[in-house]
Amino acid sequence: MKTHTVIDSPYGALTLVAEDGALCGLYMTDQRHRPSEETFGARDARPFAEAEEQLEAYFTGGLKDFTLGLRLNGTPFQRTVWEQLRKIPYGETRTYGELAAALGNPAASRAVGLANGRNPVGIIVPCHRVIGASGGLTGYGGGLERKRRLLDFERGGAGPDSLF
Numbered sequence: 001m002k003t004h005t006v007i008d009s010p011y012g013a014l015t016l017v018a019e020d021g022a023l024c025g026l027y028m029t030d031q032r033h034r035p036s037e038e039t040f041g042a043r044d045a046r047p048f049a050e051a052e053e054q055l056e057a058y059f060t061g062g063l064k065d066f067t068l069g070l071r072l073n074g075t076p077f078q079r080t081v082w083e084q085l086r087k088i089p090y091g092e093t094r095t096y097g098e099l100a101a102a103l104g105n106p107a108a109s110r111a112v113g114l115a116n117g118r119n120p121v122g123i124i125v126p127c128h129r130v131i132g133a134s135g136g137l138t139g140y141g142g143g144l145e146r147k148r149r150l151l152d153f154e155r156g157g158a159g160p161d162s163l164f
Helices: 046-059 076-085 096-102 106-117 144-154
Strands: 002-007 014-019 022-028
Touching: 002 046, 014 046, 022 046, 076 096, 076 106, 096 106
Parallel strands: none
Antiparallel strands: 002 014, 014 022
């Protein structure tokens, strides 16, 4: 059974979705690959207290590593990529090629990129920390401006003042 809530963040409204009490979705407004609202279940803030606390601590700079239990629904390959994303340290980046090599298949950078784009729990599973081979910002479901701001924030740059 799924439930959801919507919280404010410096990056715009975030929709949190839980399945049987475990966080399975964190979606930004206008996010690419965002499921339809009908799939989120009833609105109920109760299962999200811990997620809200950790997100607030992250946005104020007091939390670097999320410790939430997650239910990542995807293919086995996607789940493997998402677990690899969780290993990228706060404030650092990796290229799609580096992630593919870490998975034992250096030629799979395109597949890693596709799995990265389908990450259902953005920010907490930090797909924003993945960059192109040239070091430039590439696609991000929440938009490149949000990606840039998240990376700047984690690197100690400007605070996460909301533009959205």
